[in-house]
Each structure stands twice: as structure tokens, then as C-alpha cells.
Amino acid sequence: MQLEILPLSTPKNKIADESQLVFGKQFSDRMFVMEFDRGRGWHSARIQPYGPFSLEPAAMVLHYSQEIFEGLKAFRRADGAIALFRPKDNIARFNRSAKRMCMPEVDEQFFLDALLELIRLEADWVPRSAGTSLYIRPTMIASEPMLGVRPADQYLCYIILSPVGAYYKGGIAPVKIWISDHYVRAAHGGTGEAKTGGNYAASLMAAKEAAENGYDQVLWLDARQKKYVEEVGSMNMLFLYDGKIVTSPLNGTVLDGITRRSVLQLLVDRGYQIEERALSIDEVMEGAENGRLAEAFGTGTAVVISPVGSFCYKNRCVQIGNGKTGELTMKIYQELTDIQYGRQPDKYHWVMPV
Ligand code: COI
Numbered sequence: 001m002q003l004e005i006l007p008l009s010t011p012k013n014k015i016a017d018e019s020q021l022v023f024g025k026q027f028s029d030r031m032f033v034m035e036f037d038r039g040r041g042w043h044s045a046r047i048q049p050y051g052p053f054s055l056e057p058a059a060m061v062l063h064y065s066q067e068i069f070e071g072l073k074a075f076r077r078a079d080g081a082i083a084l085f086r087p088k089d090n091i092a093r094f095n096r097s098a099k100r101m102c103m104p105e106v107d108e109q110f111f112l113d114a115l116l117e118l119i120r121l122e123a124d125w126v127p128r129s130a131g132t133s134l135y136i137r138p139t140m141i142a143s144e145p146m147l148g149v150r151p152a153d154q155y156l157c158y159i160i161l162s163p164v165g166a167y168y169k170g171g172i173a174p175v176k177i178w179i180s181d182h183y184v185r186a187a188h189g190g191t192g193e194a195k196t197g198g199n200y201a202a203s204l205m206a207a208k209e210a211a212e213n214g215y216d217q218v219l220w221l222d223a224r225q226k227k228y229v230e231e232v233g234s235m236n237m238l239f240l241y242d243g244k245i246v247t248s249p250l251n252g253t254v255l256d257g258i259t260r261r262s263v264l265q266l267l268v269d270r271g272y273q274i275e276e277r278a279l280s281i282d283e284v285m286e287g288a289e290n291g292r293l294a295e296a297f298g299t300g301t302a303v304v305i306s307p308v309g310s311f312c313y314k315n316r317c318v319q320i321g322n323g324k325t326g327e328l329t330m331k332i333y334q335e336l337t338d339i340q341y342g343r344q345p346d347k348y349h350w351v352m353p354v
Contacts, residue, residue: 001034001107003114004046005121014163018129021165023302028125028134028161032118035143036104036155045110047118050160058145060152066142067197068097071301072258074119074134074161074354076126077342082119082354084136085301085340087112089258094138096256097194102151103140111138115159119354127163133340135164135302167234167302168216172333174309174325175298177232178210179219179281181314185233185253187223192230192253203233215312217298221281222253228278235298235306236260238267239279240328242292249276259299259336262350266335281313288318295326305333 011029015021027050034045061067072090074082091112095105115136119126126134138159142152168175183206186192191199206218219237222228230248231237236257239246245267248254264274287293288311296308307325311318320326338344339351 001042001045001110003110003117004044005117006046006048008049014125018127018132018163018165021127021132021163023164023167024135024162026163028122028163030118030122031161032114032159034114034157036157038153042104042106042157045114047114047121053156055143055156056145058147060142060144060146063147064142064149065196065198065201066101066103066152068094068101068103068140069195069197070094070097070136070138071195072136072138073164073301073340074126074136075340075342076128076133079342081342082123082126082134083340083342083351084115084119084354085352086258086262086350087115087352089261090138091115093195093256093258094140097196098140100191100194101196103142104155106140106157116354118159118161122161123354125161125163127165129165132163132165135162136160137162164302167300167304168306172305172307172325172330174307174320174323175216176214176310176312177217177219177308178206178213178215179221179311179313180206180209181221181226182206183209183218183220184223184226185220185230188252190223190253193250193255195255200233207233213312219311222278227280227282229281229284230254232298235300235303237296237298237308238263239284239287239293240295240326241275241279241283241287243294244273244275246275246277246279248279257299257301259301259304262336262348263299263305263332265348266332270331284311285313285316285318288320294321295329296320297326297329297332304337305329 144152144154
């Protein structure tokens with residue numbers, strides 16, 4: 001398949017003061033688009049000006065949520081060059097999500113090449129200030145107009161770009177986490193592991209409950225017993241418990257986070273023992289109170305590393321450590337971002353120059 005580059009007539013104004021960048025509010029000038037028809041496969045791959053699609057009201061994504069997405073970032077490095085972080089891992093996960101949602105897979109090399117071309121064309125949109133990056137959002141939707149419930153025969157796949165600052169307003173500052181004892185995010189056999197919009201839509205009610213109680217995010221427990229820690233929707237959770245790192249296993253209900261994977265590697269190399277095991281909410285609450293749980297933090301592309309200051313579960317609220325960013329959390333944030341921004345050598349080969 002050929003990649004066509006369509007002309008851009010009116011470039012947008014960029015935000016001059018990068019400290020004003022809000023996560024996911026502004027989009028670059030161009031986007032990548034390709035279309036799929038059963039029988040013909042993927043076709044009409046192009047880079048075109050960013051703008052609205054024309055979609056029939058009967059498009060299947062609007063009714064049955066056949067949709068997947070990804071999140072990765074391009075970083076402006078210390079020497080001014082641009083690099084992506086583990087893009088092949090994101091594209092592979094995009095295809096795993098596609099499979100789960102009965103959607104067509106993409107050619108991984110073609111998709112990566114198209115992404116690199118898009119970033120090269122939009123290089124000026126990669127911000128330069130500390131803590132900023134260009135967030136990349138590959139997406140696929142079922143575009144066929146049809147009201148029967150079955151996998152669609154037509155799809156639209158696209159990549160949009162958004163220059164971003166910190167995901168949370170406070171930057172790397174401890175967040176307050178609400179633990180839902182009523183709502184659940186994912187059950188075994190469900191779609192928890194896939195990066196699909198429905199998982200996020202289903203999380204909104206609990207997030208509203210958390211916000212009404214003054215909390216920032218929701219930590220989900222397993223759907224069967226509502227006992228074991230799973231993830232926070234926008235991030236995987238890691239706990240420094242009795243000096244070891246404890247995190248939920250990837251058993252189908254938790255997203256296989258690429259930042260999670262990277263951070264676990266950094267921790268192993270620092271000599272930490274990793275326990276991928278079921279961690280009960282009782283252990284978390286008691287551990288916070290008796291000090292066995294020294295630090296807790298989330299990992300994700302958008303959030304990078306997000307320290308947890310407190311948990312609240314069934315009206316019992318506990319502080320983690322002194323409620324501030326833990327020492328290990330800070331070191332891992334520094335180490336990971338040093339690799340991403342090219343301040344330290346990348347012995348892991350995670351970074352791909354654009
Ligand atoms: C990401 O971290 O890239 C995500 O996709 C989480 C998103 C809900 C902001």
C-alpha cells in the first residue's frame with residue numbers, strides 16, 4: 001500500500017506558552033488515515049489535514065462500540081532530536097486489541113512507517129519544555145452503516161497527535177485514589193485487557209463518585225470477589241510492600257501496560273524482587289497503616305509515573321508513607337524520563353529515533 005501525503009493549506013497556531021498545554025485539548029495540523037473494506041482490505045492510506053470525518057449516523061461504532069485505541073508519545077530530546085518510546089510494543093498491542101474486538105489487524109511495519117512519516121511532518125508540534133511531549137493516539141472504529149449486531153465490514157483507522165503537558169494538573173504530585181466497592185471494570189473473559197473505549201465509558205460512574213468525594217481516580221478491584229487490586233484505568237498500579245514490588249498479574253482483566261513493563265525492568269535492574277500476584281485490598285489498607293506498604297504508584301503512557309498519596313475504601317482512608325512522593329517512585333520517574341528524553345543512554349533499546 002502506498003502512503004499519500006495530501007497538502008496542508010492553513011497551518012494552525014501553536015500554543016506559544018507550553019506551560020499552558022492541557023492534556024489532549026489541542027491537535028496538530030495533520031493526521032494519518034486509512035480505510036478498510038472486507039474483500040479489499042486496508043486501502044487509501046494518507047496523511048491529510050486534521051479535521052472532522054463524515055460518518056453515517058448508523059456507523060456501527062456509534063451503536064455497538066466496536067472501537068480500539070492506543071497511546072504513545074514522541075519526546076523532544078536534549079539534543080533537539082525527536083524519539084518515540086517503544087512504538088512497536090504499542091502497535092503490537094493495537095493488533096491484540098483488534099483481534100479481541102473482531103476488527104482487522106494492521107500491517108505493523110506499514111503502520112510504524114506511516115507513524116514515523118507523520119511525526120516527521122509534524123515535528124514542530126513536539127514541544128520543548130520540561131515534562132512535555134507529543135501524545136500519539138492511534139484509533140480504529142467500525143464505520144459501516146448497519147444496525148445488526150455483528151463485526152463491521154468497514155473500518156476507519158487513524159492517528160492524531162496532541163502536544164501535552166502533565167496528565168494530572170499537579171504534574172508529579174501524589175494523587176488521591178478512591179477504591180470502588182460497588183462498580184467493577186473488567187471480569188474474566190471480558191474485554192479488560194483490550195484498549196477499547198467501552199472499558200473507559202464503563203468507568204465514568206465510579207470516577208464521578210470518586211470526584212464527588214474529593215478523590216482523583218478509581219482503583220478497581222477484581223469483579224468476582226471485589227477483593228484483589230487490579231488497575232486504575234489510566235494506569236497500572238505498583239506497590240512497594242515489605243521492600244518488594246507487588247503488582248497485579250496480567251490475567252486478562254488488566255491492561256498490559258508498556259510503561260508497567262518498562263518500570264518493572266528498571267526495578268529488576270535495581271535489584272528489586274517483583275511479585276506479580278493477587279494483592280488484597282485488606283493488605284493495602286493494613287500495609288498503609290502499619291508501614292509495610294511504603295510506596296504506591298501508577299504507571300501509564302499519559303501519566304508516566306503517578307505517586308499515590310492516599311487510598312479510601314469503604315469510608316476508611318489511609319495515607320501512604322508521609323503522603324508525599326516516595327523516594328523510589330521519584331527515582332524511577334527520573335530514570336524512565338531520563339531515557340525517554342535522551343538525558344541518559346538507552347541500554348534497553350526502547351527509544352526509536354524519528
Ligand atoms: C495512556 O496512558 O496513553 C492511556 O491511554 C490512558 C488514557 C485513558 C489517557
